[in-house]
Amino acid sequence: MGETAPVRLLRVDEDVLERLLHTAVTDAEPIDVMPPVDGPPGWNTRREEAFRAYHRARRxxxxxxxxxxxxxxxxxxxxVGAARLEHREPPGTPGVLExxxxxxxxxxGLGIGTAVVRALLAETAASGAATMIAETTAGNAAAVAALRRLGASLTTxxxxxxxxxxxxxxP
Incomplete structure (x- = not known):
């Protein structure tokens, strides 16, 4: 595998949101990138607006x-994609981010996922949380391998x- 391009996590302002939506529409399926929206499969105006609303609500x-x-x-x-962190403990209790x-x-398959998890770990530490968790499936071999490479404790x-x-x- 060649050298992975540097990876940055960008906060999602309106300009970044439109770039992210473009990537989602042209390079992903809605079910892979956002909560389900009723209606026929595929991208449409309703799903695009729901995608925007999802990210705006988390600013x-x-x-x-x-x-x-x-x-x-x-x-x-x-x-090329999106990442998120979410508290998984009661408000006022530091500790775990998902x-x-x-x-x-x-x-x-370009090593970007591993670099993103490293960046999310740094963000987790900067937030004061001690632990980051993630959920995936055994069939997602790339995600499991990236998590394993980074020393995750895995339970299947x-x-x-x-x-x-x-x-x-x-840190």
């Missing part, structure tokens, strides 16, 4: 009412194939 960040922040992932100057990541199809629920990962936050 206040970890201290906002949703206690979640989203970032656009930039690699090689292009927005991470989520999606990458457009063209950005997968054999009947469902769900994989739970825990990583200590590092």
């Amino acid at each position: 206040e960040g970890l201290d906002g009412p949703l206690r979640e922040v989203t970032y656009a992932i930039e690699a090689g100057g292009e927005v 991470a989520g990541v999606w990458l457009g199809r063209s950005a997968r 629920d054999a009947p469902t194939g769900q994989v739970h990962a825990e990583l200590p936050a590092v």
